[in-house]
Amino acid sequence: xxxxxxHTEIQQKECNxxxxxxxxxxxxxxxxSITCPEDDCGRLFPTYNSYKKHANAEHSEPNLVExxxxxxxxxxxxxxxxENVNQQDHDSSxxxxxxxxxxxxxxxxxxxxxxxISQVDQLVAKLYSLNHFPRSHVQTVIEDFSTLNRDLIxxxxxxxxxxxxxxxxSTSQFSHISNMFKIVTNSFExxxxxxxxxxxxxxxxxxxxxxxxxxxxxxxACHSSDGSLLKKKMLYGQKIPLDKVLTKFLxxxxxxxxxxxxxxxxxxxxxxxxxxxxxxWQSKRSKFSVDDIVLPLWVYYDDFECNxxxxxxxxxxxxxxxxxxxxxxxxxxxIENIFVALIFxxxxxxxxxxxVLFSPLIEMLTQLEKEGILVSTSDGPKRVYVIxxxxxxxxxxxxxxxxxxxxxxxxxxxxFCKTHRCDTFTQLEEDSATxxxxxxxxxxxxxxxxxxxxxxxxxxxxxxxxxxxxxxxSIDSFHDLNEGVAHYTxxxxxxxxxxxxxxxxxxxxxxxxxxxxxxxxxxxxxxxxEFADRRKLKMSGSETxxxxxxxxxxxGDLVPSSDPFWRLYVKLRQVFDxxxxxxxxxxxxxxxxxxxxxxxxLYLSVTNDTLKPKFHNLVHYPRALLECGAFEQMSTKPFERxxxxxxxxxxxTTSRRNxxxxxxxxxxxxxxxxxxxxxxxxxKTLFGPSxxxxxxxxxxxxxxxxxxxxIILSNASTCLSHNWVEIKGTMYKTGxxxxxxxxxxxxxxxxxxxxxxxxxxxxxxxxxxxxxxxNQHVCAFEVDNSNVFSCISQSDLFDPMPLSLNFSxxxxxxxxxxxxx
Numbered sequence: 136x137x138x139x140x141x142h143t144e145i146q147q148k149e150c151n152x153x154x155x156x157x158x159x160x161x162x163x164x165x166x167x168s169i170t171c172p173e174d175d176c177g178r179l180f181p182t183y184n185s186y187k188k189h190a191n192a193e194h195s196e197p198n199l200v201e202x203x204x205x206x207x208x209x210x211x212x213x214x215x216x217x218e219n220v221n222q223q224d225h226d227s228s229x230x231x232x233x234x235x236x237x238x239x240x241x242x243x244x245x246x247x248x249x250x251x252i253s254q255v256d257q258l259v260a261k262l263y264s265l266n267h268f269p270r271s272h273v274q275t276v277i278e279d280f281s282t283l284n285r286d287l288i289x290x291x292x293x294x295x296x297x298x299x300x301x302x303x304x305s306t307s308q309f310s311h312i313s314n315m316f317k318i319v320t321n322s323f324e325x326x327x328x329x330x331x332x333x334x335x336x337x338x339x340x341x342x343x344x345x346x347x348x349x350x351x352x353x354x355x356a357c358h359s360s361d362g363s364l365l366k367k368k369m370l371y372g373q374k375i376p377l378d379k380v381l382t383k384f385l386x387x388x389x390x391x392x393x394x395x396x397x398x399x400x401x402x403x404x405x406x407x408x409x410x411x412x413x414x415x416w417q418s419k420r421s422k423f424s425v426d427d428i429v430l431p432l433w434v435y436y437d438d439f440e441c442n443x444x445x446x447x448x449x450x451x452x453x454x455x456x457x458x459x460x461x462x463x464x465x466x467x468x469x470i471e472n473i474f475v476a477l478i479f480x481x482x483x484x485x486x487x488x489x490x491v492l493f494s495p496l497i498e499m500l501t502q503l504e505k506e507g508i509l510v511s512t513s514d515g516p517k518r519v520y521v522i523x524x525x526x527x528x529x530x531x532x533x534x535x536x537x538x539x540x541x542x543x544x545x546x547x548x549x550x551f552c553k554t555h556r557c558d559t560f561t562q563l564e565e566d567s568a569t570x571x572x573x574x575x576x577x578x579x580x581x582x583x584x585x586x587x588x589x590x591x592x593x594x595x596x597x598x599x600x601x602x603x604x605x606x607x608x609s610i611d612s613f614h615d616l617n618e619g620v621a622h623y624t625x626x627x628x629x630x631x632x633x634x635x636x637x638x639x640x641x642x643x644x645x646x647x648x649x650x651x652x653x654x655x656x657x658x659x660x661x662x663x664x665e666f667a668d669r670r671k672l673k674m675s676g677s678e679t680x681x682x683x684x685x686x687x688x689x690x691g692d693l694v695p696s697s698d699p700f701w702r703l704y705v706k707l708r709q710v711f712d713x714x715x716x717x718x719x720x721x722x723x724x725x726x727x728x729x730x731x732x733x734x735x736x737l738y739l740s741v742t743n744d745t746l747k748p749k750f751h752n753l754v755h756y757p758r759a760l761l762e763c764g765a766f767e768q769m770s771t772k773p774f775e776r777x778x779x780x781x782x783x784x785x786x787x788t789t790s791r792r793n794x795x796x797x798x799x800x801x802x803x804x805x806x807x808x809x810x811x812x813x814x815x816x817x818x819k820t821l822f823g824p825s826x827x828x829x830x831x832x833x834x835x836x837x838x839x840x841x842x843x844x845x846i847i848l849s850n851a852s853t854c855l856s857h858n859w860v861e862i863k864g865t866m867y868k869t870g871x872x873x874x875x876x877x878x879x880x881x882x883x884x885x886x887x888x889x890x891x892x893x894x895x896x897x898x899x900x901x902x903x904x905x906x907x908x909x910n911q912h913v914c915a916f917e918v919d920n921s922n923v924f925s926c927i928s929q930s931d932l933f934d935p936m937p938l939s940l941n942f943s944x945x946x947x948x949x950x951x952x953x954x955x956x
Contacts, residue, residue: 137172244311248318255322257811259332260341264808266783266801274329281323292316341810343379345799347371348495350479350487370486372479373799374495377457378508380474380806385510385519388815392512394430397463407719407764410460410524415608415762419522419601428517431524432503433458434496434596435473435774437532438481441785441794451481452795454781455496456774460524465863466816467768470777471809475802478781478795489536489595497598504600523602525609525763529771530752533611537604538592540585543748547589550604551755553579560745563732565754571605608759610752612714612766617676619749621683624707627742630667631700636693639664645689645944652939653870657681659689683711684951687913688943696912699741706734708914714756715954717765723955728757767954780805820895823859823868830854830891835924839900842926846896857890860897862929871937872950873901875927881906882933884918884950885925886940898926904950915941915949 137143171186262273292313299309326332336342352367385391401409410416416431423429435456442450455477458467466472477496484492503521510517526533535541539550546556552569554562571579579588594604633639643661651658659682660674674682686704694701713727731753735746756766763769784801785794830836830843830851840848847854859868867890875883885901892898903925904918918940929935934953941949 142172244314244318247315251318251322252325255326256335256339257808259323259326260336260804260808260811263332263801263804266780266805267787269787270329270801270804273332277323277326281327284320284322288316288320336807336811339811340383342807343376343383343803345373345375345478345796345803347796348374350483350491353486370480370483371793371795372477372483372492372495373795374477374499375475375799375803377474377476377499378503381459381503381519381521382508382510383806383810384472384474384816385508386512387810388813389817390815391510391517391519393463393466393817394459394461395428398461407721408464408717410764410768413762413764415606416524419524422601423520427520429520429522430459430461432500432521433460433525433527433769434476434500434523435527435532435771436536437528437771437774437778439778439782441782441798442791448791450791450794452781452798453477453479453481453484453492454778455493456777458774459521460768463817465818465865468773469818469864470773470780472816473773473777474806475777475781475799478799480795484535489538489592493536493595497596500596500599523596523599525769526596526602526604526607527609527611527769527771527774529611529614530749533607533609536594536596537607538580538590538594540589540591545589546586548748549589549751549755551608551752551758553589554751556748559748559751561739562746562751562754563735564728565758573603573605576603576605608755608762609769610756610759610763610766611769611771612756613676613770613772615749615752616711616714617680619747620753621679621707621711622671622674623744623747623750624703624738625672625679625683625686626667626669627738627744628700628704629662631698632690632694633667637690639666641693642690649685649689650942651681651685652941653868654937654939655681659685680711683707684914685941688915688941688949688951691913692944699737701912703734703737703741705911705914706730706737709955710734710753712914712952712955714766717767717954719760719765721761724757724760727760731756818861818864820863820897821861822855822857822892825855825857828854828856828891833889833900835888835900838924839926844896844898844928847891847893847898850893854891854893857892860890860892862897863935865929865935865937867899867929867937870940872904872940873899873927873932873937874934874952875901875903876933877956881908882916882952882956884916884938885927886920887937888924891926896928898928900924900926904948910949913943913949915951918948918950920948 259273259277262268262276263270295312295316296309299312325335333342333344337344348371350370350372352369354365355368357364357366385394397409398411401412404412407413410431411420419431420429435458436453438451438453440449440451442448444451454475456473457476458473460467462472476499477493479492500521500523504523507518507520510519526536528536530543531541533539534548534550537550540546540548542548544556547553548556549559550571552566552571553575554566554569576590579590580593582588585591596602597604629642633642639662646659646661649659657675657677657680659678663673666672672679672682683704687708691701696702710727710730713723713730716723735750735753738744738746738750760766780802781798784798788794788797790797830840830847833839836851840851843851859866861867867887869887869890871887873885873887875885877883884904884906886904887899887901889900890897891900901924903921903923905921907917907919909915910917936953938950938953941951943949
């Protein structure tokens with residue numbers, strides 16, 4: 136037999152002597168890790184007794200004896216045994232080498248087994264994460280893979296064994312290879328059924344299963360041999376444990392650390408770049424100690440239709456999502472970082488009320504704020520408190536969940552103030568005397584008269600420790616501006632300009648020929664000849680935004696600047712530019728207040744129309760800007776994109792028995808794959824097609840050499856030139872325009888000529904534009920090419936978002952900013 140400590144061949148009768156003499160009388164009964172030394176095994180055992188049981192059961196000649204502290208041999212016997220062992224070690228060094236090789240083989244086999252299991256786990260988790268792939272098909276794929284493994288590996292194993300025989304391989308080598316084939320053949324065994332799979336992923340901590348919660352009972356008709364009967368049926372909603380989800384998310388690589396780094400960075404900035412710099416958050420944060428880790432959480436609610444809304448089986452579901460606005464900017468628009476909290480049928484709100492439906496959410500959010508979550512980090516566990524700070528949604532979603540009147544036709548439709556509907560027709564600015572507060576809100580709830588108060592019921596979320604609906608200054612600029620104010624305004628402008636300055640065919644020809652630029656993914660659809668008879672343009676919100684932004688360049692040369700309707704369009708553009716800003720100062724709130732007043736006044740005087748309810752929402756924008764920061768961060772667009780993740784599994788299955796549970800499971804399986812992959816939340820830098828170039832061959836080399844990073848300049852003869860690169864989630868291509876800087880003369884622009892890199896150090900080689908100034912008529916900067924070159928890194932740009940070069944009908948070059956500077 137072999138000693139499991141030194142792998143020396145010893146006789147059974149010499150066990151006690153060997154442990155006493157060669158291993159210092161070690162007490163093997165107290166060992167906590169024993170590796171079986173037998174050929175092709177190498178298994179680990181926590182105790183000597185468990186090792187003995189294994190050897191007796193698995194190996195034909197274990198020859199194990201009890202190691203006892205009594206009946207020890209004499210001193211002479213010990214000396215003789217040591218001499219024999221030393222002589223054996225000297226004469227049989229090859230045996231020791233073979234034992235070492237065997238140990239290495241065992242380790243390799245164990246690592247191979249773990250590697251195969253890891254790869255199979257990720258494959259199955261990835262199959263489950265495909266939203267359009269039904270879960271029932273995963274079972275079919277796994278069965279087919281298992282069959283394929285057996286059919287392919289069996290002849291391969293026979294061929295390998297024949298080759299090993301011809302090469303004179305040892306028995307241990309045969310066994311080692313055979314075990315590797317067995318591992319691959321049975322690689323899906325632990326994930327054989329869906330029950331095993333979900334159980335396995337749950338135990339790993341990656342799958343956080345949704346939980347059904349009871350809403351209440353309803354009477355349903357059941358047919359039997361005795362006729363129709365009424366039975367009680369319990370209805371359910373789906374909740375997902377937010378504490379577990381957020382804990383796992385913050386434990387992902389770079390998650391909590393990048394958040395804390397970003398929070399510290401915000402403290403050094405004077406401009407408002409994030410909600411965490413705003414008074415609204417500071418008042419909530421002040422309830423905690425300075426040393427506490429406290430993060431804001433935004434809650435979003437909306438309804439979505441998972442069937443054909445015009446069909447007989449239409450089914451509307453209510454989805455509640457949460458997000459962390461404190462994430463670094465490059466992570467905020469990623470819908471993977473938006474998490475589902477509740478899913479239920481919308482009609483249940485009418486049956487049971489918001490307090491019942493949202494009670495699990497309220498319980499989870501309260502726990503997150505009062506108790507926090509314990510996040511494991513490299514510096515040890517840290518407690519993180521999460522405060523519900525804003526309720527987001529479109530106007531209907533916020534008003535319904537907030538308990539306000541849901542119709543814009545109500546006498547008091549505004550959730551911010553108690554201005555009568557008739558007064559909003561001509562209101563130019565906010566009346567602070569009519570603003571809602573907690574005291575007046577409670578009085579309005581107690582009055583219970585929606586016609587005179589504008590409140591149907593109390594908001595269910597008001598019971599949260601740091602939340603009240605009257606201080607919820609969340610703005611939905613996408614629906615207010617893109618799908619509201621812009622439609623009304625542009626319809627009036629078009630009705631006036633057609634046919635006074637041009638006709639529909641002329642405008643459509645200009646639209647079809649216009650070059651929107653490399654940065655614009657949306658295109659403006661052609662106008663229908665009967666557009667003037669409609670209440671809105673037949674465009675989506677994103678298409679309307681593009682239309683407004685480029686309308687001046689498309690057709691502005693045919694309309695005089697003095698035209699009052701064109702001045703209305705220019706004023707609309709100015710409102711858009713401020714509302715789209717991502718970096719704010721307090722002065723911008725004052726500017727916005729003046730712009731809204733001027734815009735509403737001009738709209739009334741030019742169009743002879745009344746202000747619609749979405750125009751009234753604009754008067755509250757300056758206050759919301761001061762309280763909560765940039766509107767773009769509160770946009771509902773990422774959350775509406777999240778709807779697609781919920782709709783896909785609903786469309787992938789034909790069952791509608793419990794579609795909410797189906798969707799909830801699929802969403803959590805998506806998260807399971809992300810957690811199992813354990814990838815950083817920070818986006819990777821991606822490179823497009825590349826060529827090796829020498830910077831010396833560039834005509835502009837001498838002009839850019841002094842500004843090139845040293846790591847690139849150190850070996851300028853071999854650099855990579857890329858067609859495109861994606862940095863922090865933003866795509867850059869040659870031909871895009873960079874916003875380099877702002878000087879006394881205005882903004883400085885440059886066009887990307889080359890994108891070069893070396894060892895992931897990236898630099899943009901660009902050609903400066905000559906900026907002639909801002910053209911008020913078309914709301915764009917007129918530019919032209921220059922012969923001056925330079926280079927810059929992404930971190931040094933004034934605004935990291937690239938721009939496009941656009942052309943007027945006279946082929947003049949213009950750059951349109953995404954938002955006001």
